[in-house]
Amino acid sequence: MENTIEVENYKIKQPENWAPKINDDQLIAYIKESDFSNNQVDEGRDFCYFLDKIYYTSDTENSEYACVAYTLNEPSNLESASVKDIIVEENETYIIHRISVVREGVLVDKIPDTKIKVLDSENQSEGGILSSNKKVNITIKDLRLYDVLIIEDSRVKVFSDRDFLRKEFLKYVYVTPSSYWAYGNYKFTFINDRKDAIAYKKTFFRDEEGNVLEPEISHLKKGERFVIEKENYINFVDTNREIAPFIDFATDSNWKDLSNYISPLYEDIYSKASLVEFAPKLVEKLDAIADLDEKLQFAIDYVQNHVYYIFNADEMNGHKPQEPAVTYENKQGDCKAKSVLLKVVLDYIKVDSSVVLVNFNSDHYIKYYLPSLLTFNHVIVKINYKGKTYFVDATARDEFGLIENRGFIYFKHYLEVKPNQDLQIKEPYRFDYYGINEKADFDVVNNVGQLRLVSSYKGNRANYMRKYFKNTNKREIIDSWNNFLFYTLNYANDRNGTDIRTIFKDAVIEVISDDKKLNEVTIQYKSTIENAYFKDADNNRFLMFFDRNMVKNNARDFIHNDVPFWHNFDNEKYEINLTTDQKIDVQEKYTIQESTIKNPYFDFTSRKKVSKNGASMYIDYKPLVNLEIPQDEFEEFRNAHHEIADSNYGIGIDIIEQGLLNMLKYSFKKRLK
Structure with missing residues (x-):
């Protein structure tokens, strides 16, 4: 075996006396096919014959042991098994006990084919992150598809004087294993060898119907063990909608x-x-x-x-x-x-x-x-x-x-x-100021629109916007605003595929004020737009301004069984003014539609003013933030956001075309509504 650096960041030796002693004959016996394993392989999945994990803690060290045997039937698993990195902390040692494969029924020692390098793990030092962590890089040569790989190893963290807190207190969170693998035999053991008792709390375990069980708290005295053991085991946790069951181990305290x-x-x-x-x-x-x-x-x-x-x-x-x-x-x-x-x-x-x-x-x-x-x-x-x-x-x-x-x-x-x-x-919070206060003016004469946005940002948004303008190319900033307006003005639905720069040809953007005490940044965007109206498939013309940032899709789309929705939006205020030299439909449903939403978590109002040549909309949104929405109240909260999304996040006006035929068409359309 080739060792690039001889240091104590890794060793090759037998397991400690608290770990199992497994001989070669036992390994061969553990790796046996069954109906369960064959079903997994037939489905095109790799299979883990056994996984034995142990966490050992004492007043001088924390150690983790694992012995695992799994198939290399998938090329991606073969690739990841051939090269891997182990990050070890200061005074932590990675210990290899065994690296072997079972190939055509024969146990082959792969330690002679293993190359180990120890490298500094300092890739973030330029960002002010200092660490004496080391990276143990392990390369195993000549692994082959359909091998069964066996790795037995440990990580041992010996406490230094700097680790006085770890000496005094234990904290370890056990999470149920990966839902990808099926396990012929799975075993986890926690060993307490500390002088103080260790409490452990089982959380988010479920009954056979999938209902979350009440948490259980128990204790381990010095020398006692906690064991989980399962055969023919698949972890069926739906990680997209459920919190994986976990056990929190901690030195008993308050x-x-x-x-x-x-x-x-x-x-x-x-x-x-x-x-x-x-x-x-x-x-x-x-x-x-x-x-x-x-x-x-x-x-x-x-x-x-x-x-x-x-x-x-x-x-x-x-x-x-x-x-x-x-x-x-x-x-x-x-x-x-x-x-x-x-x-x-x-x-x-x-x-x-x-x-x-x-x-x-x-x-x-x-x-x-x-x-x-x-x-x-x-x-x-x-x-x-x-x-x-x-x-x-x-x-x-x-x-x-x-x-x-x-x-x-x-x-x-x-x-x-x-x-x-x-x-x-930390208590729920209501802002005294608006994170964004924006006024949009879109005036169209002879089919040419003059668009002006004045946006004031405060608090977190001001800090972000300052950094954004400082660190981003001006052309990129303008392109970002143009892209936002391409959808806001609904041009994505009648000129999709058009180079956006040709639509907003003379767009300019600038910071017009920056008050460092109020922490308020005001930005102005201007652009001239030829062919300013959106046209539908029947050649009807509209002016539209629907700011999709007002629609909180993360609230509307949120689905999780265990995690409540975290409410963290800003106060927002908008004024949108659309004017034209054409006559508009002053009775159009969505042009005059207003809304008032009041619930425990936010207030939202939209108000309109409509004239024969234009319309204005005023939106005010004030949430109560820094809290979780209780699950039994979430659907009502979600539905309130659906109501905002139902055309209450902007305004559109319908142009009445000149001519008798168009007036008749308009009158007929109104009767059909």
């Missing part, structure tokens, strides 16, 4: 005890921090700002934009933050370091704040998990100011505005780093 464990770590850091001593120049700048609103804005801007964010994966394994003096001096730090520095600055200007723990990626699941500090993977700052609560991510960049105008962070669960805290829920 949120108050956990907050009391972690808060002294931060208090110790705060007690050593004197902003006047380690950041006198920053203090001088803060003192020079008289207005507290502006002083608070400056403090947040400084930490977000002048201190470089470095995600140090190794440091994130624990929760002890870097001292703020070091963060300020080096002008860099991870989320903990930047959040702590921001809190120290806020303490100096006498603005109440605290550090909070969050996990945006698995926020929905936190309510199902057992209490554990290892649930969280990010740190932000909670600020109480003038009777309101705000959350600020100190790692964000290019955000602006007084605190009430800054970007809004959507999440639900957090743990405040203070003594005696429970898991908290």
Whole structure:
């Protein structure tokens, strides 16, 4: 076997004594055909003869063991089996116990045909992500179609001093296996060899009718095992509509005890921090700002934009933050370091704040998990100011505005780093401002339209739009607006396939104002459009403006049995004015249609003004956000969005063509309605 680098990131040795000892004769015996396996192969699927997984935890290490044997009947599986990468953390070792194939009934050792390389896993370092992770690349030569591949391996993570939290607490989530495979024999074992009891919670397991069972919580003392074993097993979870069953294993604890464990770590850091001593120049700048609103804005801007964010994966394994003096001096730090520095600055200007723990990626699941500090993977700052609560991510960049105008962070669960805290829920929220406030004017004379859009963006949308205009080519921006208008004006249905640039030939777009305190960006788009009317198959002419962004298709199309819909839309306001030198049908149903929708989750109104040569529409949409829609109320919520989609997201006007014949046709059409 060829080893490019001889390091301790991998080893070849026998399994530990807590793992099974499987000899060659036993392996051959395990790999036997059956009616069950033959049915899977006949369906063109690969088959897993057995999978034996073990998770072992002690006060000095966490280890995962697996022994698996599966067919290589599909070329794609053969390819993925031939080359694979294993990412190992600092002080983690990948251990190979066995690599073999069963070929024509004979067991063949493939370790001599295995090439192993150890590489740095630093492909994101330019983005401020630092890690001493290594990538163990494994290449197995001469694997063949219809081989049965056997791999027995382990991953062992030995705790260093930096892993003090992992030493003290265990967190592991077991998820039921891939629904692709059928398993002749499947076994999972969890072994607790820690001094403290491990709690485990079974969640989203189902009965034979598919109904979710109530969660079960049990405990494992030192030396005890939890085992799941199944024969002829297929996991029938519908992953598109169901949460896969999982078991959360965690050191038995509660949120108050956990907050009391972690808060002294931060208090110790705060007690050593004197902003006047380690950041006198920053203090001088803060003192020079008289207005507290502006002083608070400056403090947040400084930490977000002048201190470089470095995600140090190794440091994130624990929760002890870097001292703020070091963060300020080096002008860099991870989320903990930047959040702590921001809190120290806020303490100096006498603005109440605290550090909070969050996990945006698995926020929905936190309510199902057992209490554990290892649930969280990010740190932000909670600020109480003038009777309101705000959350600020100190790692964000290019955000602006007084605190009430800054970007809004959507999440639900957090743990405040203070003594005696429970898991908290971020409250539902109503914006005081419109994320988008847009006015569209489309005036057509002699079949030539002058189109003008003035769009004001605020909060998250302003931050995004600023970045978009900064980082995107101007021609690409104009093309994006043109493409949006191509559908909004319904040209996609009468001139599809036409080069959009020939329709909006002189389109221009520019930022006409950018207020950094209000965090409001206003953009103006102008274009002249020849042949401005949409024509249907009967050559009838219309002016239309239907902004599909108002239709929340993710709400209308949402289907999931277990996950409620997460409501996170902006306040929106629109004014649409269509005018023409032609006479219009002032009684047309959709031209005069208005709507009023009021439910617990959003208010929506559309109002119209119609004249003989045009019409205007005024739309106001105000949602209650940052909450999950209860499943028993979702259909009513969905139907309200269907009502918006029923021509209440824009306006169209019908042109009455000149001439007696056209007037007669128009009158006849009205009688048919």
